[in-house]
Amino acid sequence: MTYRRVSPDFFNGTTEEVASKLLGKILLRNIENQILAGIIVETEAYLDSDDLASHSAVGMTERNRAMFGEAGLAYVYFTYGMHYCFNVVTGEVGKGSAVLIRSIEPKEGIELMKKFRGKNDINTLTKGPARLCQALKIDKRLNGVDLKTSSEIYIAESDLKNFEIVRSRRIGIQKSKEKLLRFYIKNNHFVSKK
Template identity: 55%
Template sequence: MRFKPLPADFYLNNTVEVARQLLGKTIVRNYGKKILAGKIVETEAYIDKIDPASHSHPGITKRNKPMFEKGGIAYIYFIYGNYYCFNIVTERKGKGCAVLIRAAEPIEGIEYMKKNRGKTKSVYELTNGPAKLCLSFGIDSKFNSISLRSSKLYIAEGKDENFDIVTAKRVGITRGTEFEYRFYIKNNPFVSKSK
């Protein structure tokens, strides 16, 4: 097997730590007979209680319920009437923490990603944003709450490589903007570039 899923306890650590460690890992999607894969290059951490930007901040609701499950499952939410975003739930059951996957570098199945994205031509535009990534990988609400060790969608080990991690303020939020919970791989062209 080319892609080895991460161990279940990877997701139970501190959320910021998991967000940093997810950089360079591989997101794998079994798409019918095809395999789509990409390297994670950008993440953001969302921390339950102290973080007003987190969906889990007001407490458990119907929408954010998966965030309160045990780490290691997907939390997928619908936003702005058009788009899905893909999160990885972290820490122990009842916490309400997650890591938003903001961007990836396509590795395999690029032709299929282009097909899913319609008229987008440049490879660099395929997955450099949370909603773009979901469209390219064919991720939607069907994957909400599923385990990230499942066969259809999972997170796998990455290549053994060195890179610098940049820490920055998060993007696209109206509250909790002061937290530096955004992490990305330095000089990687697939990082979403909004400032």
């Protein structure tokens, strides 16, 4: 299986556009000489203004610095004392916006994902932002990495087409929860929540 990385201009456009364009694409992880891959089935947009749920709402800090970088960088943060979450940075330099990858459908390297997760259940292998980071061994070392050039982690094209995109409220937030900034592939089993 060969993978074709998306072109650099894939990350241009608004955060909401990138969030919906990421659906159906492949998230690639190159680790221990093996490929881990899955289809992105669920994303959330976090905007640079008028979005109190976004980490960037408080301005740039040491933690969210990557969000303010150029589009196509990875923003990985640690939360709840034990979990990492993976984001794709969007927008102009100096503006803090990103797309949270909430869930992928595992396609390749499933055995290694199970090893990293310490679980054998395929149904919850990569369903949820913290679980997919665990399955792909994503941690803060990947914060700020450029998805346009990195060989460790990047986004690739897929031939998946003809799916329906559903837009809804974001999960697990307290502020700005009324905004419809979550995108997922309709009827996909690996979407974390309906």
